[in-house]
Amino acid sequence: MSTQLLAHDTWDGPGPWWPLFPLFWIAFFVLVFGVLGRFGRRRWHRGSFAGESRLAERYAAGEIEESEYRERLAVLRERDT
Template structure:
């Protein structure tokens, strides 16, 4: 009888404990790290894409589709506009 009374009256819940602020801090850190990583890799992809115009232009020049004057003119425009 005594053991059943102890089990029903005490549910062993003493609150969340002193570690509860760690869970929101963990999620905050996770979100910050995710944004930093996505931003860093996104910028790398964007920079890689910015050189693709120059690469395509060089391929057209190498294939003989455009002459040297047109190549230099278009390359200057690409570099001027940052594309």
């Protein structure tokens, strides 16, 4: 039985296209991480988190009152949308 299987074996190897599979997966992961990274850092680049952080520091230090903090925070979040 095994001699019949070996006699009918016509597989010539993976062929010249075998490098396409690893390249496809590499491109896929680069694309996924690139898209996720770009949209995940979108607000950081605009500075809204930095502004909110600085505003929270000023409020915590007592430099501004709660009403002023809430007003400025609303302005920062409104601009971000």
